[in-house]
Amino acid sequence: MFENLEAESNILIYAVPFFVVFIFFELWIDLRESAKSYEARDTISSLTMGLGNLLINTSAKVFVLGIFWFIYDNYRLFTLDFSYLWVWIFVFFAEDFTYYWFHRISHSVRYFWASHVVHHSSKRYNLSTALRQTWTGTLAGGFLFWAWLPIMGVHPIVVGILQSTSLIYQFWIHTEKIVRLPRFIEFLFNTPSHHRVHHSSEPRYLDRNHAGILIIWDRIFRTFVPENGRPTYGLTVNIDSFNPLVIAFNEWGTILSDFFTNGLSIRNRMMYIFGPPGWSHDNSRKTSKELRLEEEQLNQSIKSQKE
Numbered sequence: 001m002f003e004n005l006e007a008e009s010n011i012l013i014y015a016v017p018f019f020v021v022f023i024f025f026e027l028w029i030d031l032r033e034s035a036k037s038y039e040a041r042d043t044i045s046s047l048t049m050g051l052g053n054l055l056i057n058t059s060a061k062v063f064v065l066g067i068f069w070f071i072y073d074n075y076r077l078f079t080l081d082f083s084y085l086w087v088w089i090f091v092f093f094a095e096d097f098t099y100y101w102f103h104r105i106s107h108s109v110r111y112f113w114a115s116h117v118v119h120h121s122s123k124r125y126n127l128s129t130a131l132r133q134t135w136t137g138t139l140a141g142g143f144l145f146w147a148w149l150p151i152m153g154v155h156p157i158v159v160g161i162l163q164s165t166s167l168i169y170q171f172w173i174h175t176e177k178i179v180r181l182p183r184f185i186e187f188l189f190n191t192p193s194h195h196r197v198h199h200s201s202e203p204r205y206l207d208r209n210h211a212g213i214l215i216i217w218d219r220i221f222r223t224f225v226p227e228n229g230r231p232t233y234g235l236t237v238n239i240d241s242f243n244p245l246v247i248a249f250n251e252w253g254t255i256l257s258d259f260f261t262n263g264l265s266i267r268n269r270m271m272y273i274f275g276p277p278g279w280s281h282d283n284s285r286k287t288s289k290e291l292r293l294e295e296e297q298l299n300q301s302i303k304s305q306k307e
């Protein structure tokens, strides 16, 4: 069934012209409204990151597909029949669930954050931000989160198709032009409103709304926060560079220099790689948990002063 689909699995390439058209459309609205959500240098950086990601991933996909194919051929527990609709529904949920955990862990383990930080490095929020993607994610082994799917009998091509679908879905939610959608959509799906929260650098919004397509995972695992007011976008400590090489490798560089800091214990060195982003041995930086706690305590004291 899937022999001829191999070439079609990288549907992301076919989506590129649509991405370009919609970016121009949003830019046109933006200019008309004088909303200024676009900035030339920022957009060029985002598009360069997207193009680099596409080039790297087109070749990396062959490698990942090879590994998944090997797992599927030799170690799969079941053989799923994709002529049944329920099988597709099951694997859709399974992939979206996997994306949620991959994304959540990408925010809580610095090793994975070093790749994912790229996507959060813009202080702007528009459709071009969606294309600001990592160059190092596949090399860092992010694809291994999906390896359980071929073990369960999901064909590697299907894994590829679902991953691309998720990424294409996540394109349109990177906009400020859509404020809120009907309630049942906001309840079930990841929407522009939910994802704006995810791109915020405000403590109350940090590490929230990790969903790919369905927001239900954030609701189930208690990482959901509704949008309340226009967020401030970017990182708690911004990279402040439009240079694609700096954007792609900055965090890897700081991991290396942290790791080789003089006089650290092995545990502290490991924490600089596998601890949460913002962790430091001398408390000179702050993790998102610490930032959130700080903000909550501040709000508490303001509240008690008022009383």
Ligand SMILES: [Zn+2]
Pocket: 103, 107, 116, 119, 120, 198
């Ligand atoms: Zn993220």
Ligand SMILES: [Zn+2]
Pocket: 119, 130, 174, 195, 199
């Ligand atoms: Zn995003």
